[in-house]
Amino acid sequence: MDKDEARRRLRAARVGRFATVTPTGTPHLVPVVFTVVEDTLYTAVDGKPKTTTALQRLANVEATGHASLLVDEYTEDWSTLWWVRVDGDAQVLALDDDKVQGAIQALTRKYPQYVSQPPTGPVISLHMTRWKWWEAASP
Amino acid sequence: MDKDEARRRLRAARVGRFATVTPTGTPHLVPVVFTVVEDTLYTAVDGKPKTTTALQRLANVEATGHASLLVDEYTEDWSTLWWVRVDGDAQVLALDDDKVQGAIQALTRKYPQYVSQPPTGPVISLHMTRWKWWEAASP
Numbered sequence: 001m002d003k004d005e006a007r008r009r010l011r012a013a014r015v016g017r018f019a020t021v022t023p024t025g026t027p028h029l030v031p032v033v034f035t036v037v038e039d040t041l042y043t044a045v046d047g048k049p050k051t052t053t054a055l056q057r058l059a060n061v062e063a064t065g066h067a068s069l070l071v072d073e074y075t076e077d078w079s080t081l082w083w084v085r086v087d088g089d090a091q092v093l094a095l096d097d098d099k100v101q102g103a104i105q106a107l108t109r110k111y112p113q114y115v116s117q118p119p120t121g122p123v124i125s126l127h128m129t130r131w132k133w134w135e136a137a138s139p
Numbered sequence: 140m141d142k143d144e145a146r147r148r149l150r151a152a153r154v155g156r157f158a159t160v161t162p163t164g165t166p167h168l169v170p171v172v173f174t175v176v177e178d179t180l181y182t183a184v185d186g187k188p189k190t191t192t193a194l195q196r197l198a199n200v201e202a203t204g205h206a207s208l209l210v211d212e213y214t215e216d217w218s219t220l221w222w223v224r225v226d227g228d229a230q231v232l233a234l235d236d237d238k239v240q241g242a243i244q245a246l247t248r249k250y251p252q253y254v255s256q257p258p259t260g261p262v263i264s265l266h267m268t269r270w271k272w273w274e275a276a277s278p
Contacts, residue, residue: 015213017156019166027158027207031222048275068166074154078252083170113217136187
């Protein structure tokens, strides 16, 4: 896998696992849907039922400014395993940020599920400055 | 979902995403295979090719003593989404720790892939003291 292929697999992935760090230094982890626009990844708080609106992931991004997202596909044939991970500075975008509407449009293009119920936000942006990938077998 | 069901789904999952925190406070994330023995989760460094043997996940667990593991299943029908997350104290087990052999045996029972090539370790243990789960639709 080279960086172009890593980028292709990241963009094609339907789900990612989004990691942040709590203000007390422990890891936090949640599956998210996301989209990539140039070198920035966006994920939105959406209408999927939540136990609370004060989401830990938002507090963590605001407190630490860092996030990481991993995509991978598990199969029982371990010779075909791979993953791609991106890391970088993250922020919770203000609702009037110009980037929010573009992010929501891009999310809605990728996920038809959002057409009838667009995400209301907040939107988290992750500036992907560090890329790492792995695959079990080289081509 | 109740705790029994969360526990059942965790045990049944074939892959988990394992989050730790680096000594400098940034999140780190990798897919792992794992097994559960009572209230402890085990994952091993195995023969899948690595770019380095000095794995970041080991350094992070040794530095911070914390880890988190998430299992989920993504489907395009968002009304069936769910996840289960466990958090707690983690450690890298010494190779002569009594728990290592039991962990490797349990991993090999769960994953036939390990029969021909058992993991050599190190083994990370995660004492699952905090459980959290979510599902889109209640039954």
